[in-house]
Amino acid sequence: QVQLVESGGGLVQPGGSLRLSCATSQSIFDIYLMGWYRQAPDKQRELVATISKGGTTSYADSVKGRFTIFRNNAWDTIYLQMNSLKPEDTAVYYCAADRVRLTPSPDYWGQGMQVTVSS
Numbered sequence: 001q002v003q004l005v006e007s008g009g010g011l012v013q014p015g016g017s018l019r020l021s022c023a024t025s026q027s028i029f030d031i032y033l034m035g036w037y038r039q040a041p042d043k044q045r046e047l048v049a050t051i052s053k054g055g056t057t058s059y060a061d062s063v064k065g066r067f068t069i070f071r072n073n074a075w076d077t078i079y080l081q082m083n084s085l086k087p088e089d090t091a092v093y094y095c096a097a098d099r100v101r102l103t104p105s106p107d108y109w110g111q112g113m114q115v116t117v118s119s
Helices: none
Strands: 004-007 010-012 018-024 033-039 046-051 057-059 067-072 077-082 091-098 113-117
Touching (some): 004 091, 018 033, 018 091, 018 113, 046 067, 046 077, 057 067
Antiparallel strands (some): 018 077, 033 046, 046 057, 067 077, 091 113
16 A cells, blocks of 8 residues: 655745655655646646656646656655746645556545645
8 A cells, every 4th residue: 555645735925936745655666657636626636747657757737837746766755846836826735646647546645735825
């Protein structure tokens, strides 16, 4: 059983930055595709960034150029660096992992954490 533990959410002003972290319970980077979802109130869940076993990344158009997903294999942790944050980035963010694909629903989820962008 894979456990994903997130940290780093909170309140930030528009234009600010936050870094989200997701620590895994085991070394899974060689076998799992990982990523970050988010869900805002009254909106559909959105896959915002992914990182493959080989390190290839992908981003939703809404965050491209502002968010960066990366990992630290030594610490079994992935990160989401969020810059130039906008109020529309406000959502609950979830770390996710799956052996094959992250859509439509990955096998493993983190607990979720709130990110609020507001002045």
